[in-house]
Amino acid sequence: MESYRVYYDSVNVRMNTYLVTAINLSNYAIGESDKVLVMFSKELGLVKAVAKGARSTKAKMAGKSEALCVNKLLINKGKSLDTISQAESIDTYPKLRTDLKRLTTGFYLAELTQAFAEGLEAECQEYFNFLTKALKMLEDKDTDPTLLRLQFEMCLLSMLGLKPELTVCVNCRKLITEYSIEAFLSQLGGVGCKSCMQSAASLPQIREAEGIENIAQMKRVYLSPMVWKTLVMALSQSDTLNLGPDPRMSLSDAQQKALAFACKISKRYLEDRASKTFKTLSLLDSIT
């Protein structure tokens, strides 16, 4: 009886570990010197585990527990929290860490990943490869971080099945052109044409669907044709999860301005979908 129990326990211990390759998204302190790492893994999507001693600078896990580090991990299952027992560093993106704009953009991609992780679990391997490829490209000084960010956001929306409607009016369903584009309506998931936006009486579908009495009550952002085109271009590549080669394009001043505005719109749209505010980029906005 005794030997049976010993055998059973040892099998159980082995079954209580798992192996993942994961990228660190964020962490929080626990105990005296430990950290809980929130990670996105290739195998299981979102994973949380304790990195013992990671807050002490001398610990082996200290460097490996930084945000945006990719590690191969052996994790022990626990009753309430799992614990990392072994870690092997795969990538740390060193070039991101010497450039504040690129690093902050990387942190933003991690923040987006954490916010939408549940919806990405079914395609976790594909998403993991996409995220790590995006960070690799972000390290390249020829990559425009703002353009990469917009393309990343559109690809993420596409994977989540939340692509905004940009080519037809969300109300009258007429094809949008650079002459008819008027505004982006985040609540309705897309763009509105000039004739619909200028006439509240022509919005019966919107009123019915959303319970909105008056179009003037709705949050809207006016779009210039150039900003609209920037969004359309980024979205058109999103199905293939293709981030290149456009992020390496050199943009004119007017294109840069349109891109910055397009990014504001897509970030707001993602925030509405996640019902939360993304804070990582605030630091960047305050210094640029």
Ligand SMILES: [Zn+2]
């Ligand atoms: Zn319309």
